[in-house]
Amino acid sequence: MNDLKVIEYRNIRVLTTQQLAEAYGANADTVTKNFNRNKDRYMEGKHFICLKGDDLKAFRANGQIDLLPNLNTLYLWTEKGAFLHAKSLNTDKAWEVYDHLVDTYFEAKKPLTQLEILQQSVEVLNRHEREIQQIDTRMDKLEFDIPLYGSEADELSNHVKRKGVQVLGGKQSEAYQDTEIRSKVYRDIYDQIKREFGIYDDTGRPKSYKALKRKYIADAHELIDCYEAPTYLMELIEVANAQMNLGVA
Structure with a gap:
């Protein structure tokens, strides 16, 4: 027995x-x-x-x-x-x-003491807190893996515009007034963002900059700050602005 x-x-x-x-x-x-x-x-x-x-x-x-x-x-x-x-x-x-x-x-359970009840309550609260933290961590990770919010996309676009104006020599510059040169500069900035952060679909075609994952927002703004136009664009900008200066003289 x-x-x-x-x-x-x-x-x-x-x-x-x-x-x-x-x-x-x-x-x-x-x-x-x-x-x-x-x-x-x-x-x-x-x-x-x-x-x-x-x-x-x-x-x-x-x-x-x-x-x-x-x-x-x-x-x-x-x-x-x-x-x-x-x-x-x-x-x-x-x-x-x-x-x-x-x-x-199958011994019947003895009534819990106040200390045991308190200990069990603390254990339950700690377990719930850990579960909530795990959920928060998963939610944070999920949130940063999704594309930009509308306001974030607008902020990034405005940053690109400001950088483009700077590279072109200001809004009054001949290079800025030349829509072809201006569009090439903006397109090159966006292309660098897409290359840097892999903003492409499954077929390899580039997607909108708005598809940038939120976790890369700060890095994308830093890239824009550090942007330098390639040599061929700088030559176009310099030639256009030089013509403006000659006209003023």
């Missing part, structure tokens, strides 16, 4: 008919006959679980307990079922098993 072990089945603590029979020092048939006589008193799920077919194969494969190879039906006794079964046998040995179950395996 001291070897009687409670096992787990679908998060329920149970014993098998075979275990109880061995604990009673009785034949398993005796336990089964007692069960059949009192079956109406045992509500399945609350007092016992009947395993057959695939359920029994799965339980046997789990290897929690040795079962007879020719066994085709197995009853698992829940806590209440084991108590009721021992009472229904009403033998000295059965009552010994009953006391053993109560004292060793």
Whole structure:
């Protein structure tokens, strides 16, 4: 009886008919006959679980307990079922098993002290806090992996315009007034942003700068600040602005 072990089945603590029979020092048939006589008193799920077919194969494969190879039906006794079964046998040995179950395996929980309640509450709060932090971290990561918000896209566009005006020599410059040169400068700035941050679709075609991921906002603004027009554009700008200066002279 001291070897009687409670096992787990679908998060329920149970014993098998075979275990109880061995604990009673009785034949398993005796336990089964007692069960059949009192079956109406045992509500399945609350007092016992009947395993057959695939359920029994799965339980046997789990290897929690040795079962007879020719066994085709197995009853698992829940806590209440084991108590009721021992009472229904009403033998000295059965009552010994009953006391053993109560004292060793299914001992009623003692009321928690205020300190234990507080400790459990703190553990629950800490667990919830960790879960919330994990959710916040995932949300932050997700938020920064999405494209720019509308206001952020506008801010980036305005930054490109300001940089373009600077590179072209001001809004009054001949280079700025030349729409072809101006568009080439702006397009080159946007192209550098797209190359730097991989703003392309699956076919390799460039997408709108608005598809820039939010996590790259600061880097994109820094790139714009550091932008320098390539040599061929600088030559176009210098020639255009030189013509303006000659005209003024």
